[in-house]
Amino acid sequence: MSTATAQTTSSAPQRNDLITGARYIAQTLHAYGLDHVFFMDAVLRRTLAECGTFGIRRILAHSEKAAAYMADGYARASRRVAVVMAQSVGAANLASGLQDARLFGSPVIAITGRHVAANQYRNAYQELPHEPMYAAFVKASYRVDVPEQLPRLLRQCFREAASGPVRPVHLDVAGNTGSVTDFAELVFDQTVEREYATVPAQRPAGDAGQIEKAAKAIAAAERPVIIAGAGAIMSGAEKALRTFAEKAGIPLVAALDAKAVLTDDHPLYGGIVGTYSCHCANKLVAEADLAIFVGSDTGDQVTNNFTLPRPGATVIQIDIDPTELGRNFGGAIGIHADPRTAIEQLAAVVDQKTRPEWQARLAQLVAEWRAYIAPHYNSDATPIRPERICKELGEWLPANAIVVADTGYSSQWSGTMMPLRHEGQSYYRAAGSLGWAYPASLGAKCACPDRPVICFTGDGGFLYHLAEMETARRWNIATITVINNNMRLAQGLRNLTIAHKGIPGRMEDLFTFAPMNYAAIAEAFGCLGIRVERPHDLRPAFERALASNRPAIIDVVSDETAQADLPWTPAR
Numbered sequence: 001m002s003t004a005t006a007q008t009t010s011s012a013p014q015r016n017d018l019i020t021g022a023r024y025i026a027q028t029l030h031a032y033g034l035d036h037v038f039f040m041d042a043v044l045r046r047t048l049a050e051c052g053t054f055g056i057r058r059i060l061a062h063s064e065k066a067a068a069y070m071a072d073g074y075a076r077a078s079r080r081v082a083v084v085m086a087q088s089v090g091a092a093n094l095a096s097g098l099q100d101a102r103l104f105g106s107p108v109i110a111i112t113g114r115h116v117a118a119n120q121y122r123n124a125y126q127e128l129p130h131e132p133m134y135a136a137f138v139k140a141s142y143r144v145d146v147p148e149q150l151p152r153l154l155r156q157c158f159r160e161a162a163s164g165p166v167r168p169v170h171l172d173v174a175g176n177t178g179s180v181t182d183f184a185e186l187v188f189d190q191t192v193e194r195e196y197a198t199v200p201a202q203r204p205a206g207d208a209g210q211i212e213k214a215a216k217a218i219a220a221a222e223r224p225v226i227i228a229g230a231g232a233i234m235s236g237a238e239k240a241l242r243t244f245a246e247k248a249g250i251p252l253v254a255a256l257d258a259k260a261v262l263t264d265d266h267p268l269y270g271g272i273v274g275t276y277s278c279h280c281a282n283k284l285v286a287e288a289d290l291a292i293f294v295g296s297d298t299g300d301q302v303t304n305n306f307t308l309p310r311p312g313a314t315v316i317q318i319d320i321d322p323t324e325l326g327r328n329f330g331g332a333i334g335i336h337a338d339p340r341t342a343i344e345q346l347a348a349v350v351d352q353k354t355r356p357e358w359q360a361r362l363a364q365l366v367a368e369w370r371a372y373i374a375p376h377y378n379s380d381a382t383p384i385r386p387e388r389i390c391k392e393l394g395e396w397l398p399a400n401a402i403v404v405a406d407t408g409y410s411s412q413w414s415g416t417m418m419p420l421r422h423e424g425q426s427y428y429r430a431a432g433s434l435g436w437a438y439p440a441s442l443g444a445k446c447a448c449p450d451r452p453v454i455c456f457t458g459d460g461g462f463l464y465h466l467a468e469m470e471t472a473r474r475w476n477i478a479t480i481t482v483i484n485n486n487m488r489l490a491q492g493l494r495n496l497t498i499a500h501k502g503i504p505g506r507m508e509d510l511f512t513f514a515p516m517n518y519a520a521i522a523e524a525f526g527c528l529g530i531r532v533e534r535p536h537d538l539r540p541a542f543e544r545a546l547a548s549n550r551p552a553i554i555d556v557v558s559d560e561t562a563q564a565d566l567p568w569t570p571a572r
Contacts, residue, residue: 068097229296435464
């Protein structure tokens with residue numbers, strides 16, 4: 001019997017074997033292994049009550065967007081499908097919260113209420129069409145108009161969310177708060193397809209001919225490099241990539257989403273590539289004659305605005321999404337497959353090889369990068385340099401820590417400056433939604449309660465969802481949040497200076513905030529608040545936060561003038 005068959009149970013229901021929609025949804029979520037749901041009232045209240053009878057924790061957030069971010073963090077950290085819910089009027093806010101889940105490739109099912117069909121197109125209270133709002137963010141949007149649809153469509157949502165390419169899915173249920181679906185009676189269907197509870201649901205192998213073609217290209221290359229992306233992380237390809245890289249003697253660089261694919265001290269690791277990057281990684285890819293993209297898109301961020309790799313380099317792309325193959329590199333050798341499976345296939349056919357000159361070049365570039373960042377990285381200055389915050393945090397991180405970073409400078413500084421030295425550490429970052437990190441870290445902690453979860457954000461990002469400290473306190477979601485408090489949105493300063501040149505008035509109005517003591521605010525919320533103003537107080541603060549087993553906010557007063565480096569870019 002196959003694994004999939006063993007995990008699927010079914011029975012022929014009798015016509016008098018009825019169940020309410022609420023009981024069915026709760027029982028099904030439990031059967032798929034969910035232990036949390038995230039929501040904003042008012043939606044599926046009867047369902048949420050039934051969820052409690054199965055031991056599912058019902059995490060009420062303070063906005064639909066925050067609830068979506070929590071579900072996204074939960075899904076990434078656990079590699080399980082997550083569920084988030086909101087009523088009809090909250091559907092627009094929830095849809096916008098799925099942007100990062102879509103960009104990363106996170107299996108989230110968003111359930112919304114919708115006025116019944118008889119009320120559609122009649123100016124029903126607070127009602128707008130939902131499908132157009134979700135079209136940009138989900139693989140599919142389904143409507144439950146009659147009870148008989150619910151079992152089939154809920155199963156379909158799990159199937160689509162967990163199958164490659166992994167994406168969010170939307171289920172719109174009858175009743176503006178879902179109440180019609182809650183109380184409807186339907187024939188009980190106990191079919192549960194547990195193989196679609198986790199990702200990847202399947203691991204399709206690469207075509208043998210394409211694997212052979214890629215292996216020949218690797219054998220012919222003198223300076224190959226691997227570029228790992230989010231798809232490699234969600235595929236669980238870290239070990240396979242390390243084995244392959246070591247056997248073939250190929251250096252590896254990472255997109256921000258794949259920072260944890262190798263430890264920073266691995267001799268084949270060249271750092272973060274692209275626009276938010278280490279100079280050494282960009283230089284390495286610029287010198288490569290073969291680039292192997294593994295579970296990574298080839299968009300402007302990872303290719304540094306399409307300047308990497310250089311024209312003439314051979315490109316291999318491995319991706320579960322066939323539409324990514326060759327998207328930006330005509331003539332690329334495309335392998336449509338689960339990234340881990342394809343890398344294992346390649347590792348089985350490539351020859352053991354050392355590339356002493358190429359690896360020596362990697363070591364030289366990494367050494368030059370470390371020497372370049374050393375002054376700020378080791379700075380004792382006050383206010384504290386953000387590079388020093390990242391150094392201290394990385395050197396302190398527990399071996400099984402999960403780091404959740406916000407977008408912008410938070411991801412750039414943590415991605416390039418915060419060392420990960422243990423294979424059991426994880427790193428997730430916002431793909432573009434400022435403020436994502438704090439709610440997402442709460443979701444990650446819900447998924448992995450036994451692992452330390454550290455959120456790295458700025459004051460600008462933290463202020464988006466500061467209210468979720470109450471959620472953390474209510475459920476004792478004991479994350480550690482490190483706020484790089486520079487009283488501003490620092491990333492825009494360069495461009496603002498150019499834009500404001502020659503124009504009178506206060507440029508500061510466009511990017512600065514009032515001074516705030518977030519440690520004091522945290523204490524007012526009932527969380528642990530620690531304010532740090534000197535570099536040598538950072539590690540004691542981390543230790544105190546971890547030992548407290550409470551939601552902790554570490555407010556670090558940082559250098560307001562600090563600017564992250566622009567990426568190294570090859571001359572054209």
